[in-house]
Amino acid sequence: MRHRTRLSMLALGLTASLAASAAGVRSPSMLANTCAGCHGTNGASAGEQMPSIGGMDNGYLFSVLSDYKTGVRRSTIMGRIMKGYSDQEIWAIAAFFAEQPWVSTDRVALAGPIHVGRDIHERQCESCHEDGGREQNDDSPHMAGQWSGYLRYALEECRAIGRRCSPRKMGLRVMDLSDEEIEALARFYESEK
Template structure:
């Protein structure tokens, strides 16, 4: 039978390892998983991936939970999010919400951006106020986001039809024509 001192030493060592493991799963460390696609601190460097830094925390939590629960279709996000607890998802969302927004720096087509502005004012301003800068737990920031990503997201929502209707504003996206989607993408990307 082991001595009490040995048993106490083993318990303390186990406690120390457990405490150390908890410290390893900080919000900053959890967010490193996202850097490969969404860029360091959530400032995406590629037109196919959205910038997530500076997004509303409530919006990020909802999106990540939707990926985890397969409510929002994905190729990889659902698999990644299923590896996190609800508390870890909230920590990741807080981490990115606290980072500064970084707008894209790409040349845009001014005429297309103007057409997009008119469409935005007619169909999108009520949820995406201030030229797409406004955001809350239901609506993401669009101003300064990558145009190709916005175009992809709008086209994907429109193509999914009924499965996308649960998302706010989806009924407006369903009626957009290809040229309108392209114009909106240019407009939002032009906004800083």
């Protein structure tokens, strides 16, 4: 799925929207309502272990959701949910959330871990997650203002699978981080509103 071009994903999404409208099938907002129980209304999560997804790049979301569907990305429930959707429906869900506003966590930051996390970010992460994790694209999600609990989980998962993490360079960069460094990095991103 990662090899699809942005243009073919756009065409897929347009085709899905037109087909849904013509056939009276579920709308993108209807499809996305399935996600609200965990990811919050319009993708603004209210819980530390669940990522906010509203306002994320649609190409990134499509890739992640497709990876859940095919089993490339491990999950407890996301894989089962995504298997129930066609590629067109997954694109419609991704596009719906991409159009929503990003909502940062309102958690107050702790100064100590933030400084350590900022140093790690500048050394190892800034080349892909520019502007403190605010910049995003098909390969890197919006991380500034994301819940630290979810970020910690995601970083630990990536560290556990190392070179098999996607993208591979991500796995290589987190393989040697300690639990304390992962916590500091997660707290840093959470503090970047």
